[in-house]
Amino acid sequence: MKTENALRIGVDVGGTNTDAVVIDDAGAVLSKVKVATTPAPIDGIRAALDAVLPDVDTSRITKAMLGTTHPANAIIQRRELDKVGVLRLAAPSSFGVRSGAAWPDDIRNLVLGAAAIIEGGNEYTGQEIAPLDDEAVKRFAGDAIEAGCNAIAVSAAFSPASNDHELRAFELLRAELGPEIAVSLSHQVGSLGLLERENATILNAALLSVATSVVEGFEAALSAHDLEVDAFLTQNDGTLMTAAHAGRFPVLTLGSGPTNSMRGACALAGVNDAVVIDIGGTSADAGILVDGFPRESSAAVEVGGVRTNFRMPDLISIGLGGGTVVRDARAGNGDSLVVGPDSVGYAVATEARCMGGSTLTLSDISLAAGRLRTFGDARLVEDLDESLVIDSLAWVDEQVMIMTERMKSSRDEVPLLAVGGGAHLVSDDIAGVSAVLRPENFAIANAYGACIAEASGTVDRVYSYDTDGRDDCIADARDLAVNAAVRAGADPEEIRITAVTEIPMTYVPGGGCRVMVKAAGPLA
Amino acid sequence: MPKFARVITIGEQELEWLSLGAAVFGAGGGGDPLMGTLMAQQAIRTHGPATMVGLDTLDDDDLILPVAMVGAPTVMVEKFMSGDEGDRIRERIENEIGRKVAALSSAELGGVNGVIPFAWAATSGLPIVDCDLMGRAFPELQMTTAAVAGVDINPVVITDERGNLVSFTTATPKWAETLVRTVVGAMGGEASMCLYPMTVAQAKQAAILNSMSRALEVGRLLHEAEDDPVGALCAAVEGFPLVVGKVTDVNRQTTEGFAKGSATIEGTGADAGRTLRMEFQNENAVLFEGDSVVASVPDIITAVDVHTARPIVTEQLRYGHRVSILALPCDPIWRTDEALAVVGPRTFNYDIDYIPVEELNG
Numbered sequence: 001m002k003t004e005n006a007l008r009i010g011v012d013v014g015g016t017n018t019d020a021v022v023i024d025d026a027g028a029v030l031s032k033v034k035v036a037t038t039p040a041p042i043d044g045i046r047a048a049l050d051a052v053l054p055d056v057d058t059s060r061i062t063k064a065m066l067g068t069t070h071p072a073n074a075i076i077q078r079r080e081l082d083k084v085g086v087l088r089l090a091a092p093s094s095f096g097v098r099s100g101a102a103w104p105d106d107i108r109n110l111v112l113g114a115a116a117i118i119e120g121g122n123e124y125t126g127q128e129i130a131p132l133d134d135e136a137v138k139r140f141a142g143d144a145i146e147a148g149c150n151a152i153a154v155s156a157a158f159s160p161a162s163n164d165h166e167l168r169a170f171e172l173l174r175a176e177l178g179p180e181i182a183v184s185l186s187h188q189v190g191s192l193g194l195l196e197r198e199n200a201t202i203l204n205a206a207l208l209s210v211a212t213s214v215v216e217g218f219e220a221a222l223s224a225h226d227l228e229v230d231a232f233l234t235q236n237d238g239t240l241m242t243a244a245h246a247g248r249f250p251v252l253t254l255g256s257g258p259t260n261s262m263r264g265a266c267a268l269a270g271v272n273d274a275v276v277i278d279i280g281g282t283s284a285d286a287g288i289l290v291d292g293f294p295r296e297s298s299a300a301v302e303v304g305g306v307r308t309n310f311r312m313p314d315l316i317s318i319g320l321g322g323g324t325v326v327r328d329a330r331a332g333n334g335d336s337l338v339v340g341p342d343s344v345g346y347a348v349a350t351e352a353r354c355m356g357g358s359t360l361t362l363s364d365i366s367l368a369a370g371r372l373r374t375f376g377d378a379r380l381v382e383d384l385d386e387s388l389v390i391d392s393l394a395w396v397d398e399q400v401m402i403m404t405e406r407m408k409s410s411r412d413e414v415p416l417l418a419v420g421g422g423a424h425l426v427s428d429d430i431a432g433v434s435a436v437l438r439p440e441n442f443a444i445a446n447a448y449g450a451c452i453a454e455a456s457g458t459v460d461r462v463y464s465y466d467t468d469g470r471d472d473c474i475a476d477a478r479d480l481a482v483n484a485a486v487r488a489g490a491d492p493e494e495i496r497i498t499a500v501t502e503i504p505m506t507y508v509p510g511g512g513c514r515v516m517v518k519a520a521g522p523l524a
Numbered sequence: 525m526p527k528f529a530r531v532i533t534i535g536e537q538e539l540e541w542l543s544l545g546a547a548v549f550g551a552g553g554g555g556d557p558l559m560g561t562l563m564a565q566q567a568i569r570t571h572g573p574a575t576m577v578g579l580d581t582l583d584d585d586d587l588i589l590p591v592a593m594v595g596a597p598t599v600m601v602e603k604f605m606s607g608d609e610g611d612r613i614r615e616r617i618e619n620e621i622g623r624k625v626a627a628l629s630s631a632e633l634g635g636v637n638g639v640i641p642f643a644w645a646a647t648s649g650l651p652i653v654d655c656d657l658m659g660r661a662f663p664e665l666q667m668t669t670a671a672v673a674g675v676d677i678n679p680v681v682i683t684d685e686r687g688n689l690v691s692f693t694t695a696t697p698k699w700a701e702t703l704v705r706t707v708v709g710a711m712g713g714e715a716s717m718c719l720y721p722m723t724v725a726q727a728k729q730a731a732i733l734n735s736m737s738r739a740l741e742v743g744r745l746l747h748e749a750e751d752d753p754v755g756a757l758c759a760a761v762e763g764f765p766l767v768v769g770k771v772t773d774v775n776r777q778t779t780e781g782f783a784k785g786s787a788t789i790e791g792t793g794a795d796a797g798r799t800l801r802m803e804f805q806n807e808n809a810v811l812f813e814g815d816s817v818v819a820s821v822p823d824i825i826t827a828v829d830v831h832t833a834r835p836i837v838t839e840q841l842r843y844g845h846r847v848s849i850l851a852l853p854c855d856p857i858w859r860t861d862e863a864l865a866v867v868g869p870r871t872f873n874y875d876i877d878y879i880p881v882e883e884l885n886g
Contacts, residue, residue: 093685095606096563096643123712124599129685157603193601195562299840406844411772462598503598504783512713514598 006062009052009229010451011045011218012260012444013037013068018044019447020052022061027267027452031056032444041070042217049221061227063523066218066243067234067260067450071250074210075304078106081206082151083113085144087137088198089120089156089165093129099198104305111206113149116140120165121157124462124512129157132165134172141176151205152177155186155198161461163187182208182248189251191460192514196300196309203306204251211250215243230523237311238263238293238449239456239520242489254303255312257446262287262294262313264449265419269439274415275407277400279422281323282343286403287315288414291498293520295409311458316406320399322363322422323348328388337388339395354380362425365392372424397427404433419445456498456520457484465511473515474500481519495521530578532737534642534652536565544746544834545739546638548761549852551824552838553783553807554635554661555597559604561639567607567646574645576652576736577627584725586626588653589617590670591644592637594682594704595714600636606685609716610644613681616691617721620679629653629727631668631719633735634661634807634824655731657720659855660824662867663806665704666697669855670720672863673730680704680719684711732855746833753833754848763850764885766811766818767795768830771845787827787841789849802827802849804838809872811849819851820874822858822867823881826850851881 007030011020014037022031033051038044045066074080086099099115100108118136121129144152152173156165166185173183184205190197219231233246236255246253262276266289277286288295294313301312319341327338344351344359351357353364354376366372368381368389404416413434418426419442428436441448459480463473478497485495496519503514534542543557550557568574582588591610593600614625628648630641633656645652657668671677677700680692690707694700700719708715722730742760749756758765769791776785784805791798801812808825811818819825827836830846841847858867859880865871868878 090603092606092687093603095608096604097559097566101562101566121603123603124596125712127712129603129712192598194604195559195601402846405770406846409843411843512596512598 005060007056007060008451009049009061009064010447010449011048011064011066012446012450013041013044013066013070014257014446015069015073018048019444020048021444021447021451022052022056023448023451029441029444029448032441032447034443041068041214042221045218046221046224049225053225058225058227061229063232064222064227064229065232065234065240065450065453067256067446068214068253069257070214071207071210072254072303074207075107075203075254075306078110078304080210081111082209083147083149084111084202084205085113085140085147085149085152086115086198086202087140087152087154087169088117089132089154089169090129090194091117091119093121093157094194097195099202101195102307103199107304107306111202113147114140114143116143120169122159122162122165124158124161126162132168137169137172138176141173145177150181151208152181152183153186153198153201153205154183155194155201157194158462159185159187160192160197189249190309191311191516193309196307199306200251200308200310203303203308204249207250208248211247215247219243232453234260234450234453237296237456237518238453240453240489240523251310255301255310258285258287258315259294259313260446260449260453262289262449263292263452264445264447265417265439265442266292267452268441268445268448269417269437271415271417271437274417274437275404275433276417276419277403277426278420279418279425280321280420281345281348281422282319282321283317284320284399284403284422285315285317286407287313288407288409290409293498316403318399318403319343320362320396320425322361322425323352324362326360326362326365326392328360328385337391337395339392352376354378356380362392362396362422365389366424369393371427393427396425397430400426401430401432404430408432454520454522455485455488455490456518457481457486457488457490458516458518459484460514460516462512462514465513470513473513477515477517478519481517485519485521489523490519490521491524495519530581532576532740534568534574534576536568538740539564539568539639539642541743541747542642542736542740543639543743545741545743546633546635547835547837548742548746548757548826548828549638549659549739549824550634550661550835550837551807551826552804552836553663554632554637555600556837557636557639559600560593560636560643563605563607564639564643564646567643571646571649574642574652576654578654579724579727579733582626582653582724584723586724587621587623588627588629588722588724588727589614589625589718590629590631590657590720591641591716591718592631593640593714593716595708599713603685603712603714605716607643607647609683609685611648612683612687612689613716613718614648616681616689617679617718620691621721625650627651627653629731630656630736632656632658632661633732633739634658638736638739652736653727654736655727655733656735657731659732659735659858660822661807665701665719667867668697668720669732669857669863670722670730671697672857672860672866675720675722675726675730677720679721680717682707682715682717684715732857749833754828754830757828757833758850761850761852763852764819764881766849766851766885767791767798767800768793768848769795769798769800771841771843771847774841774843783838785838789847792846800849805872806838808838810869810874810876811851817876817879818884819881820869820876820878821872822854822864822878824852824854826852851885853881
């Protein structure tokens with residue numbers, strides 16, 4: 001039930017800062033704060049809540065959303081990870097590439113405990129590759145305990161389409177091991193691509209202790225302010241999981257940072273479709289929001305050196321930032337001007353010419369051209385050669401135009417959102433762009449993005465168009481996605497289909513087609 | 525560019541290079557080499573490196589077994605091989621023909637089949653011969669230089685991960701294509717196979733020689749290239765850079781088991797004002813500028829990233845991609861009337877005559 005004038009808290013724990021905002025039903029920011037991220041993230045969350053809540057009527061707060069990079073950092077830094085028993089249900093297929101193939105040695109040695117490939121799994125048609133070997137599942141449970149595993153990851157061939165073997169293995173493992181040893185199932189974690197899905201499931205299992213501490217810490221911080229609210233975490237695709245769900249599927253939160261940033265920036269600017277370019281001191285990252293969600297990457301995503309197939313935002317990154325070094329090599333041998341790719345980074349505040357330093361950076365160029373107004377001393381860059389400034393900016397404009405073009409999905413003009421400390425570098429006039437928007441408050445875009453996140457459901461499975469007809473297959477997939485969104489907490493009245501993707505299967509009779517559908521809607 | 529010796533040790537690093545080179549010669553198709561590379565690397569870690577040898581290191585009478593995997597890329601990422609398929613196929617062939625196999629070879633250089641044979645070579649201890657039967661990727665079993673040269677495709681043996689094995693004696697290579705496809709569907713959409721078993725003497729006439737070491741060199745060069753990778757790639761493969769531009773439209777449809785479609789490329793820089801259309805059927809088939817043909821099968825049309833020169837498969841092409849379209853002259857063996865009847869533009873339903881890329885763009 002919706003409460004009139006209900007408020008929400010959004011908290012984002014980034015690598016450097018922890019941000020918090022409180023917004024109302026209409027999306028207006030009532031209170032915002034930025035504090036330093038702490039070694040134990042929960043301390044930063046407490047500090048942020050302490051600072052953001054005093055001027056707010058806390059009795060009106062009904063929901064709290066958390067976006068956090070803590071699980072991602074645990075993988076990247078190889079810390080606090082559980083040891084995982086890895087069970088694959090696919091024999092007699094798949095011995096050619098065993099679990100953990102192509103993982104970096106350090107994380108494989110740390111995370112992979114026992115591993116086995118046993119009979120089970122399905123074909124794309126739904127037939128069994130082999131019946132599930134119940135006895136082998138039970139034997140594996142013993143092996144995993146002996147190897148010191150405290151979590152299990154189970155992956156079966158074609159489980160996104162046929163999950164019954166994974167579900168039965170879960171029951172068998174639960175009966176052998178009890179509830180203390182958590183079991184992650186691949187069909188709940190990833191999509192088609194057994195190896196990448198298995199990798200994601202292993203990482204998920206390895207993160208369960210980290211996830212529990214994050215979720216318990218968040219709930220404890222909320223309780224400390226007597227907030228009896230529904231708690232959620234944001235996931236990779238910009239939608240929400242309940243805190244309890246997030247405790248079981250932490251791997252789904254790994255890419256939430258850039259997603260929240262892009263969605264938050266667009267919402268603050270009041271647009272649903274836009275290219276977003278985030279320019280910092282060293283690099284520029286571009287992504288695109290389509291119907292309110294980041295377009296997802298079709299390429300595999302590596303996390304800490306491990307290849308996975310999560311749905312992550314499609315981002316491109318180039319060396320272009322406020323601290324990017326500009327070298328004028330034209331005077332000597334007629335060679336051209338060189339911009340970047342190196343940067344003075346954070347040191348732009350002392351190293352740049354306009355700050356009294358000795359390095360010529362893009363911030364100096366921007367200041368000399370009048371694009372940058374709030375930084376540095378313009379008199380220190382007065383003597384810059386005019387053609388140098390023009391040529392440097394032409395390079396910047398071309399790079400921004402190319403990044404925008406690469407993100408756009410058609411020749412139609414779209415708005416471009418320029419955010420980040422280096423956003424001044426973006427010209428107001430870019431080919432193929434309808435308008436350049438510079439939202440206020442973008443400094444808290446991540447926490448705002450967490451606040452406005454919706455609930456969603458996805459389906460990814462193989463259909464036979466020849467047997468069932470394309471229309472019926474798509475309709476079935478849409479129904480499944482909508483039902484999943486409702487289960488995730490979306491308001492059934494307001495759910496919409498946000499993506500339908502069909503990938504036909506070549507070389508296979510029967511008109512096989514992989515269909516991916518996503519549905520999303522605001523929380524009920 | 526330094527040439528490799530006649531006997532090359534293929535370890536994990538060489539496989540990375542090969543997989544990159546195999547993608548260049550894949551002409552936008554041929555399947556993702558990644559799974560094949562991981563399989564071969566695991567086999568090499570378990571059994572030691574594979575060996576690649578020149579044809580002239582073998583006796584004329586030695587038996588060579590071309591091998592490949594066949595099936596749907598969507599299935600291959602979910603249900604992959606077990607590793608003993610190669611040995612099972614070889615044992616059956618040895619029983620049927622009554623001779624030992626001296627070496628394996630790749631039936632198809634482009635894509636996943638450029639690397640998969642190394643998994644079986646490492647497992648069996650047999651060498652891989654430095655040749656293949658396409659010099660690129662093609663969608664069907666009769667589209668081989670062996671068929672053009674009149675080498676018997678039989679016996680064709682296919683096997684799955686369960687140990688099911690079917691040995692075919694087929695009337696023509698085209699019939700082999702039809703029958704194999706039916707059985708692969710029943711096996712779950714993916715299988716391992718051998719075809720066109722032949723002697724070294726036959727291979728000297730019927731195969732494309734030194735193609736594997738060429739792909740290895742190209743992959744290593746791409747891996748190491750720093751300045752102007754596209755230029756370095758073109759020089760290495762004697763390729764023609766046909767246009768540099770931006771993908772402005774991609775159209776896809778799937779009919780008769782093929783991923784068909786086209787991509788529109790608008791020229792940038794020196795090519796500004798030009799608009800080209802690249803049509804594909806699993807692999808890139810014909811490049812048009814207006815009604816004029818700029819390049820066509822069997823020449824190899826490959827789209828590469830304009831900065832890194834990494835090949836881009838057709839499934840990954842999309843609006844905004846900055847690409848350089850290259851055409852590599854196919855092996856001369858494909859340029860006879862007999863060969864063009866098997867792989868020329870008309871076999872892909874284009875009513876045009878094949879004109880070599882170097883004549884079109886000389």
